[in-house]
Amino acid sequence: MRDPRMSAIGKGLRRRGRLMVQAVSPPRRVAPERRALNAVPAQRDPRQEAPGATPAPRAPRLVDSPVFVLSSVRSGSTLLRVLLNSHSRIRAPHEMHLRTVHVRFSRDFTADAMKELRLDRQELEHVLWDRILDLELRHSGKDVIVDKTPANTLIFRRLERCWPNARYLILLRHPGAVVTSLTDRRDNPDHAAICDEVLEYAEKLEEARQHLDHAHVITYEDLTADPERVTRGLCEYLGVPWESGMLDYGSHDHGRFRPKLGDWSSTIKSGRIQAARGADASLELPPRLLELAKAWGYPVD
Template sequence: MREPRMSAIGKGPRRRGRLVARAVSPPRRNLDAVPSPRTAPGASYAAPRAPRLVRSPVFVLSSVRSGSTPLRVLLNSHSRVRAPHEMHLRTLHVNLSREFTADAMQARELDKEELEHVLWDRVLHLELARSGKDVIVDKTPPNTLVWPRLHRCWPDARYILLLRHPGAVVASLTDRRRHPDPAAVHAEVLGYAEKLEEARNSLDVHVVRYEDLTAEPERTTRGLCAYPGVEWESGMLDYGTKDHGAFRPQLGDWSPAIRSGRIQAARRADPTAELPPRLADIARAWGYPVGAPPRR
């Protein structure tokens, strides 16, 4: 006898439960999911860059648990700026499934990486077209781990570097996890911090501190608007009156704080909390206070 089908009402809570479980668990693998090398092993062809439909997108580079969702909804509240939920472009791949496919694409001056770039570009363009806006911002924290690939795809891209005290990131990530492993949390936060520091020293970026965004939202959003060259709008600060799509796991923050529609005060880092030496060094380089390094 066949089992009765689960009702749509039953499926929803179970699916949401799975998404929440994944979101509060450590990553099952390295998030540095760099899509495909420039050329396949043994291949020598590297395609020229195709024309882009979106010439200069804006990417928010940040660690996880750094306030990128509040930043997104503030930007998305602007009449000219489209900042959708996390797009995870780096996980969007092209599969050349037959041995002759690469030859066929080479005849079109395309290789696997450039095909993926064309796809990513089309996704951004479609998002802009549907929104009726003219500036697009992608805020997917793991983009930070693959920023050189984004820079290859869009040499004219612009970057907002969103910083938060690494100690506060560690505390937030620890609170979010069900069974946190302190060493694993420190390693994850350090991985993001290293790539952020790399980007800070390699790219022309607009730096924003999460602590400033929450303490002085008008001043900070005025600077954010000046960066892509749009006029500041006071309605940005009232993001709760706008439609920003679903707040759900794996597409950004979904906590009561973001659902409140109001900017919340930033959680401060514990000045006595010990950080690994390299993470403490990066925090100091970003201008954050950190306890004195241990004596050797």
């Protein structure tokens, strides 16, 4: 005979299952290139998201002054990465996507336990991010680490909270050239959606450029046109001597060039610095993108 208690439990589980499914909104249709950017974060304890909650004190960091490249997608950040990674003291690995590494409290009392340790969910994530950078530095045997994940641009203020002594390389490219690159890269490109995506990055880049007065700003066009001058300036900013071998990045091991971890095109795989492609003159750009291009020193018709 079936145990009536088990039957009741089963019904309760099915009811809860239905409620859980109904509580989740149906997924939006998102282009594959945007899925990583719009990834849904892990479930969070609501008490850690309460407005006005006092953040936990910052724990000691193993990496005191990491370097973050802030850029749009399709702005030459992989080229910048491999040039820096070719230096004997600089480790610039593939995109690490720290913003998608989350901590989840799986029991109701976990938040209280962490609070007694002067930790909350966000600070636990910061400790984990810091540990990831430290491990990568130790594995490399170098002493400067650079993360060039473009989506870091969207969370630069949180990076600033996590690492008050962090350094920033702001890499700009003409917004029209970024739109052109994305358009060429995608099947059945939606021009309006691409412009919106580029504008999202461009607005954050301009915010970072205005806010981070200690950041080092370069352009992709200058990097490809005069790589020695630009890399010398980068090394001076990072406090390391310039090395001519940086320019011959093809002779160094940078790991596999793979989708979602950076550029994987034949251009970057060639091992040679190639001239930056310009914008398609026939593309019409939103006024705000033209305004930002002009603010960054690019000629605008």
